[in-house]
Amino acid sequence: MSDDELVLEELAQRELTRQELLAMGAGLVAAGALAGPAAAARAGGTKPKRGGKLTWALEQDPVHIAPFGGILTSNHWGKEFMYDSLLEWDAKLNIRPALAESWKVVNKTTVEFTLKRGIKFHNGKEVTAADAKYSFDLQAAPPAPGSVAVLGQFPKIASTEVIGKYKLRINLSQPDATLFGYLAWSRYSPIVPQGMYEQLNPSRQGIGTGPFKLVRYTPNDVVEYVRNTDFWRKGLPYLDGLTLKVLPDEQARIAALRAGAIDGATLSPDAARQFQGQRGFRVLKNYTAAFRELQFTLKEGNPKPWFDGRVRRAINHALNRQELIEKVYGGNGAYSGHVPPGYGPWPLTQRELRTKYEKFDLALARQLMKAAGQEKGFSVTMTTFSTPADFPALASVMKEQLKRINIDVNIEAQEPGTFAARNGTGSFDWDLTARGMRGDVNGYMAEFNPSAAIYGRWFSAYRNPRMWRLVGTGQIELEQKKRLPMYKDLQKLLLSTALLEVPLIAVQKFQVVRTRVNNMYVAFSDFNTGLRYTWVD
Amino acid sequence: MQQFLLRRLTLLVPTLLGMSMIVFLMVRLLPGDIIDIFTAGDVSITEEQRRQIKEQLGLSGSYPEQYWHWLSGAVQGDFGDSLRNTTPVSEILLDALPITLELVFLGLVIAVLVGVPLGVISAVRRESARDYASRLGGLIGVSIPNFWLATLLLLFTSRVFHWVPPFSYVSPLDDPWGNLQQFLMPAISISVFTMAIVMRMVRATMLEVLNLDYVRTARAKGVPRRKVIFKHGLRNALIPVVTIVGFEVGVLMSGAAIVEIIFGLPGVGWQLLQAIFNRDYPLVQATAVLLATIFIVFNLLVDLFYSVLDPRITLE
Numbered sequence A: 001m002s003d004d005e006l007v008l009e010e011l012a013q014r015e016l017t018r019q020e021l022l023a024m025g026a027g028l029v030a031a032g033a034l035a036g037p038a039a040a041a042r043a044g045g046t047k048p049k050r051g052g053k054l055t056w057a058l059e060q061d062p063v064h065i066a067p068f069g070g071i072l073t074s075n076h077w078g079k080e081f082m083y084d085s086l087l088e089w090d091a092k093l094n095i096r097p098a099l100a101e102s103w104k105v106v107n108k109t110t111v112e113f114t115l116k117r118g119i120k121f122h123n124g125k126e127v128t129a130a131d132a133k134y135s136f137d138l139q140a141a142p143p144a145p146g147s148v149a150v151l152g153q154f155p156k157i158a159s160t161e162v163i164g165k166y167k168l169r170i171n172l173s174q175p176d177a178t179l180f181g182y183l184a185w186s187r188y189s190p191i192v193p194q195g196m197y198e199q200l201n202p203s204r205q206g207i208g209t210g211p212f213k214l215v216r217y218t219p220n221d222v223v224e225y226v227r228n229t230d231f232w233r234k235g236l237p238y239l240d241g242l243t244l245k246v247l248p249d250e251q252a253r254i255a256a257l258r259a260g261a262i263d264g265a266t267l268s269p270d271a272a273r274q275f276q277g278q279r280g281f282r283v284l285k286n287y288t289a290a291f292r293e294l295q296f297t298l299k300e301g302n303p304k305p306w307f308d309g310r311v312r313r314a315i316n317h318a319l320n321r322q323e324l325i326e327k328v329y330g331g332n333g334a335y336s337g338h339v340p341p342g343y344g345p346w347p348l349t350q351r352e353l354r355t356k357y358e359k360f361d362l363a364l365a366r367q368l369m370k371a372a373g374q375e376k377g378f379s380v381t382m383t384t385f386s387t388p389a390d391f392p393a394l395a396s397v398m399k400e401q402l403k404r405i406n407i408d409v410n411i412e413a414q415e416p417g418t419f420a421a422r423n424g425t426g427s428f429d430w431d432l433t434a435r436g437m438r439g440d441v442n443g444y445m446a447e448f449n450p451s452a453a454i455y456g457r458w459f460s461a462y463r464n465p466r467m468w469r470l471v472g473t474g475q476i477e478l479e480q481k482k483r484l485p486m487y488k489d490l491q492k493l494l495l496s497t498a499l500l501e502v503p504l505i506a507v508q509k510f511q512v513v514r515t516r517v518n519n520m521y522v523a524f525s526d527f528n529t530g531l532r533y534t535w536v537d
Numbered sequence B: 001m002q003q004f005l006l007r008r009l010t011l012l013v014p015t016l017l018g019m020s021m022i023v024f025l026m027v028r029l030l031p032g033d034i035i036d037i038f039t040a041g042d043v044s045i046t047e048e049q050r051r052q053i054k055e056q057l058g059l060s061g062s063y064p065e066q067y068w069h070w071l072s073g074a075v076q077g078d079f080g081d082s083l084r085n086t087t088p089v090s091e092i093l094l095d096a097l098p099i100t101l102e103l104v105f106l107g108l109v110i111a112v113l114v115g116v117p118l119g120v121i122s123a124v125r126r127e128s129a130r131d132y133a134s135r136l137g138g139l140i141g142v143s144i145p146n147f148w149l150a151t152l153l154l155l156f157t158s159r160v161f162h163w164v165p166p167f168s169y170v171s172p173l174d175d176p177w178g179n180l181q182q183f184l185m186p187a188i189s190i191s192v193f194t195m196a197i198v199m200r201m202v203r204a205t206m207l208e209v210l211n212l213d214y215v216r217t218a219r220a221k222g223v224p225r226r227k228v229i230f231k232h233g234l235r236n237a238l239i240p241v242v243t244i245v246g247f248e249v250g251v252l253m254s255g256a257a258i259v260e261i262i263f264g265l266p267g268v269g270w271q272l273l274q275a276i277f278n279r280d281y282p283l284v285q286a287t288a289v290l291l292a293t294i295f296i297v298f299n300l301l302v303d304l305f306y307s308v309l310d311p312r313i314t315l316e
Helices: A003-014 A018-024 A026-043 A073-079 A129-140 A148-153 A178-185 A250-259 A269-273 A309-318 A321-329 A350-357 A362-371 A390-403 A416-425 A453-459 A465-476 A480-498 B002-029 B034-039 B047-057 B063-074 B089-124 B129-143 B146-160 B176-210 B213-220 B225-262 B268-278 B281-309
Strands: A053-058 A087-089 A095-097 A100-107 A110-115 A157-164 A167-172 A212-218 A222-227 A241-246 A264-267 A281-296 A333-335 A378-385 A407-414 A430-434 A501-514
Touching (some): A087 A178, A095 A100, A095 A178, A110 A129, A129 A157, A129 A167, A148 B034, A269 A281, A269 A501, A281 A390, A309 A390, A309 A501, A321 A333, A321 A501, A333 A350, A378 A416, A390 A407, A416 A430, B089 B176, B089 B281, B146 B176, B213 B225, B225 B268, B225 B281, B268 B281
Parallel strands (some): A053 A264
Antiparallel strands (some): A100 A110, A212 A222, A222 A241, A281 A430, A281 A501, A333 A501
């Protein structure tokens, strides 16, 4: 089995069943093929069952469950079962219709969506294009408690028009391929009934089209849902009720799992290992988009040794990623490029990364340092997060590895707020950081666009017209097939020449469920999407 | 007495004002403001958008302007809205306060109900096995971090009895038994340190008091031993203990923050910790002022209680 197959095997832990695949339509059958025989075997014979309730622990309070402008991932954890968007991803992150029946690219700046007929909101009202327009208007200017801070994710939508009861036209201010991924991600793009913000308190209430209807949200305590009997995807959800209990303390989640007070939770790898092989529990794992990476600043007027591309390449090849995976993550990890493994068809293969672009080659690294006149090395401060604990641990192992090419790394662990402030202003030399989920592959490349404000703060001394061209054209090319080779080329360029950031490894997220819980999977997006399709014995 | 009360209540104002200023400045001087946290990881954010966020959050004025704006609202009972979810801060705290107060009250009751008798037994049976056991217990009590004990209790009951307290808050008015089940373990967790302190203090003061002349006289007069211990000894030994208990309310409240998180109790401490991490300035400020007020008022009550314990004490 190749490395890529291994990663895909991990992704197969999503445990979609044949029955569910059929229920969800042909698009997902293709995803079942990706998951391979492993998933099919695991699924074997278990028939979905209607009814029952499930309690899931959230490790962070949602803070609010407003549909638009939520900054935290946990905002979406609280609301994800209530809302749908026009599009959605299948298990392979292929885009497919959700509330929309179809869409047509009229020209480079106009896209028309046709909505499915007969879909009802939780209040019984039918979904129309007017609701979609209302929702897009709010996405463009998220009212409180949402924040305009999320507008960086909003595509270049100039306006929306209702051109029929079920037809919506989106006018873009410039060609923008990120539109489709933005809609499929659904994090910022739910469709709500027209006038909803005037009818209720969106912080704690909501009306959507999702599989569950909200009963109550009590901050720092609980989000309670009941089954939406009119859900547009027939046969789903299986559960009669879903309760999300906020339990930030990991030991409390472990105790609650053991006592049967909750049915599942996210745990750290070490905590999850306690449940491995234990009767009554199942450990699920999967890669998520949150890969780790080393980031440099190359700012004008402040030359540093790593301004020389050969030094950056030396660092890339001196880092033994396999050792990082073994020592810090107990073997649970994969090599990551600028696009993490598992993110649809976009990332480079594990083979490409392991044998070429991220190959551990100490001799080459030393040679490159010598060629750059840095044979004796230099000292540098690398800042990282103080928590979670894997960041300082990762930094320590990297420090040892970089010593071999005479780079003396001083590690400075910072509280997340402090780290975010310094990272955002570019007040650092090296940052050991992480990336998260993006709606479109362009999200992983946005900082390499010279027109982005952050480029000036991080990389003002770096010029690479080829890189700039690829970033720019990738964003405006609406045809996904044409975009794919562009982004592959861009990633290769970033890893062989630019190396403004050195991607390290993709880590796995662990969730433990009681055996009564069927069909749950660890979603790549870091959401708990599997609960939409879960049933209990 | 009235003068004493008036003076203490008047002093409350500059104390809270000074404290609110310090808290106001401290949360703002922390590196990384709420906008940094809001926009963390978003590489496409522009300066213009940062300015918009600042305006949206009402943070665009100077520090004195912001403080004045907050203070003028606070004196009218408006502590502003949470920057995270725009819920009025007073509403958040009103929901959370009963939980913390109940937890602290129960913790205090357990600490006193167990700590005082143990201290008395330890003093009366000095150098006996019971004394050694109590002192050892006291030593362990002051050494165990409450969050560790809380975790241990949870893991113990979940592993051995397959039981954990209900995690969703149950009001004592709706379900007193459910509420007690929910609060007993957290209350024990936060009470142990205070219990140990009370036990040690009662033992020390009792030993001192039991050797005083009036106690010896009482014994010589033939007053029953129990009466000597409890009426002449304990009552006089309690004054420094009451002082300590007053201070321990602060300890219990600070301990409550972590324990609330462990047991999933959405109290004031949990809110405060979250607000600090999120740089939710209005919530941090209001919570700090609220906790300080509770602390000061409780200590005022303790001072008033002195005269009840010892009629010779007059409050002027």
